[in-house]
Amino acid sequence: xxxxxxxxxxxxxxxxxxxxxxxxxxxxxxxxxxxxxxxxxxxxxxxxxxxxxxxxxxxxxxxxxxxxxxxxxxxxxxxxxxxxxxxxxxxxxxxxxxxxxxxxxxxxxxxxxxxxxxxxxxxxxxxxxxxxxxxxxxxxxxxxxxxxxxxxxxxxxxxxxxxxxxxxxxxxxxxxxx
Numbered sequence: 025x026x027x028x029x030x031x032x033x034x035x036x037x038x039x040x041x042x043x044x045x046x047x048x049x050x051x052x053x054x055x056x057x058x059x060x061x062x063x064x065x066x067x068x069x070x071x072x073x074x075x076x077x078x079x080x081x082x083x084x085x086x087x088x089x090x091x092x093x094x095x096x097x098x099x100x101x102x103x104x105x106x107x108x109x110x111x112x113x114x115x116x117x118x119x120x121x122x123x124x125x126x127x128x129x130x131x132x133x134x135x136x137x138x139x140x141x142x143x144x145x146x147x148x149x150x151x152x153x154x155x156x157x158x159x160x161x162x163x164x165x166x167x168x169x170x171x172x173x174x175x176x177x178x179x180x181x182x183x184x185x186x187x188x189x190x191x192x193x194x195x196x197x198x199x200x201x202x
Contacts, residue, residue, distance in 0.1 A: 036076030
């Protein structure tokens, strides 16, 4: 485990117990495997990501201050995709090449209408949403042309409710007591 990089995604969502365990590993450079009784030495670099403002979570008491200072050696703030549309062409090109290769298809050419729709979209799901939109578009591409309508939030919500009702399940976003 020495010399490796450990990526912790959505660190702001960690429970207090998990935060304490991560802090212990960082301070003592040891851990025990689940079900094990042997102390394992480690020296890892930590990369952590979150969409939550950790400084605010520290102020609220839901994120440990000592862990925050331990992790906040060098912070990088990356605005959401909706605030950096200039990155869309590079990201679209990357995902087009990736999914065409994975699906064994020729790289489809996006239509101007498709690119315009991407520019106008607000991207509430950020890059994960873009990734899924491009993957879907590559799957549906015919004749080497990428022309795919972005679903609106309302139509996604409506079709999710329709599918849930058809499956006899609860509507997404609706919590029921068990």
